[in-house]
Amino acid sequence: MAEPLVETRGLTVDYATGRSLRGPANASTRVLRGVDIRIDAGEIVGIVGESGSGKSTLGRALLGLVPASEGQVLFAGHPLNAQPDGALALRRHMQMIFQDPMSSLNPRHTIRTILTRPILLHGIAANQAAADAAAAAVLDRVGLPLEVLARYPHELSGGQRQRIGIARAVMLRPRFVLADEIISGQDVSTQARVLVLLKELCAEIGMALAFISHDLSVIRALCHRVYVLNGGVVVEEGSCEAVFAAPQHAYTRALIDAIPLPVVGTGWLAA
Amino acid sequence: MSALLSIENLSAVSRRDGKPILRDVSLQVESGTIHGLVGESGAGKSTISKIVLGIVSGGVVVTAGRVMLDGNDLVQMPERDKRILIGSQLALIPQDPLTALNPGRRIGDQLTDSLRMWKGFNRKAAWVRALELLDHVAIRDPARVMEQFPHHLSGGMRQRVLIAAAFAIEPKLLIADEPTTALDATVQKQVLQLLKRLQAEHGTSVVFVTHDLGVVAQICDDVTLLFQGKVMEQGTAATIFNAPRHAYTRALLAASPRYDNPAAGLNPIDDAVVAACYAEIRQFDGVQHG
């Protein structure tokens, strides 16, 4: 079997909860407990679970944004925390798309600055002119007019901002992208466009995608495989087809049963 | 069947720039039914529910139409009578269960307010009734919850408390503006089941605002689909979902993801459909002005 692109081994994450009066000094809560996941190159993997189950924490750990208390995260076979010099080169290959596109774009930079700064940093564009050309090309790809380059984030609609977030991530031609709840709070029409775009880009660039969502219908439509998280533990994993056809764990079944389908007369409420 | 709430030819514009917010909206909520108000962001769903509740902001001006509740026109009615009518017969279940509750007051005190104000209960009787209500919305250990503050409760619990508060005055009409959007799917299902059960028991009419077509299909009897303040399609849930007539309805359904049939969902709406919707809107506006 080929080497996985991203892999966790016994990943455990604790958050310091600070000093509390009742508990011991410097108490911490365990948010992930011994999580093993793997994401292969070019694969789209869903991570589902209810609020507080640890999805975002897992995603952040995959990018090295939160430290593991036990276990490790490997990127292309290298442990994340043992990357003293290659950090910048590695960074380029692990990108993220955020839930709140407004907050994830610097409010006082123009879209041009937002898109060109990272590729200049990584030497993907040699100079500002080349970076501008790359920005123009990517805007065209995500279906936005060139005029938006001169705008500030608040001058765009929510859906447009989300595309800028996607454009910024894919401009680095990363091998892995994490998308954390990027469609929650958006209209179905916007949602569908963003997801189709993302799927196409994954295929074009050959990047792997970890897609965090609490919407199982979306996961089913988008992902190859899925991990179900509950209380910081992976309770079920498998191909989407298999998991949705025959969920093994009661928690997975409950999650699937809780989705209202846009079909009348299912008796869903009574069940 | 008779309509409890009847909105007739309601139009509204923005005070700032005069842009239309509602365009000749008519809908009937039959008594004892759940009427879904659906549409994408900015369609005017919340504006309609706010006009019915008499809490629409000064930025929105109603330019035409009637809102008939049980034979009384809410738009024309004197402010005082309107307050009494709305206060005693209408209730709201808001979207955000955290901000809807006063963080500094005990649940019990907040629950008894409307009972004392509209039902003439004294403090003690109201407290007893509130305990019953909490029990009714399947909250365990209601006596303890009555003494607690909102931040002690989970999102689902808070929404149950708000539902209890809404049913406390036994309203004729309940307005639920995205009541489950902030909740986890499993909790959403429980809350919807609760809402449906109470609605059936009390024979309450409900205006259910949401953008989730799945929820609409499961809980609503009738549906009004809005786009930019204009009714695109209206009918029973069965006709809307089984035999949609408008291209926009069909496009929205095709865009909604569904786990049972992944190929049927997540199809982006065709630009031509959206363009046709806008053309319809422009034509309507043209007729209004011409």
Place this chain on the structure above:
Amino acid sequence: MADVTAAAASRRTWQPMISAALRDPKVVVGGGFILLLIILALGADFIAPHDPLAQDLMLGSLPPAGMAGAESGYWMGTDDLGRDVLSRFIHGTRVALTVAFVAATIAALVGTVVGLLAGYFGGWIDVVVSRLIEIWMAFPAVLLSILIVAILGSGVHSVIIAIAIIDWTRFARVVRAETMAQRQADYVTASTVLGFSRLGILAGEILPNVLWVVLGLFTLELGLAVVIEAILSFVGLSVSSDTPTWGGMIAQGRGIIYQAWWVFALPLAGLLATVLAFNQLGAGLRRSLDPVMQR
């Protein structure tokens, strides 16, 4: 081809923003007044109708033009020593503006850097800075400034140092809080993921957001510094008494308020107008230039 169009489309020129700023009434009125003061300060020797130090006891306590007993050429009257009030006021703008700009700039620079570091890095830096600010804030500003100048000896330099020493905390406190708030925003995480270094993020991402708050504070501080300088002059701790200052004039005028109220009134009005003008200028600049305030 693509790069040409991209470059053309993406240039966000400053011209429209600057012309918007110049059309903003707050900028025009506030900035106009400050500009007038700067011209007065620079050209005091040529503009002032009289030597501000020239005494003429024959012309003592003349009222301003238009009042009974006014002497032509002395528009704002004279003080009890017969010195021209207007000329003294014009020369007084020099000290006022020098102190304001130098002291406020030092305070802003020091406070902003300290606040940025404390807010961004947290940890022990933040603990030290926060404690320091708390201790600083515990002293009343005016008493502290008097104390500092008393120790350093009077003079413009001492006044500037005193104001900077006292008021850097204003900047540090606000910048620290703002930086902490910005640090939570997703765009900072995004920059980390994109590979920017911590200092790169602080300078390239957070600073552009914090600067607008600093601008507001800076214009407030300019006004405050003018007031503090006046207070120090008033108690005789600023520059030597033969240099005309607004504070000195106010102190002098207070003593003769029943004979010659105008000695007191002109510098006081100038002081208030300056504080107000700086505030208006700051608000106007932010309103017309800050991209986030453009709606």
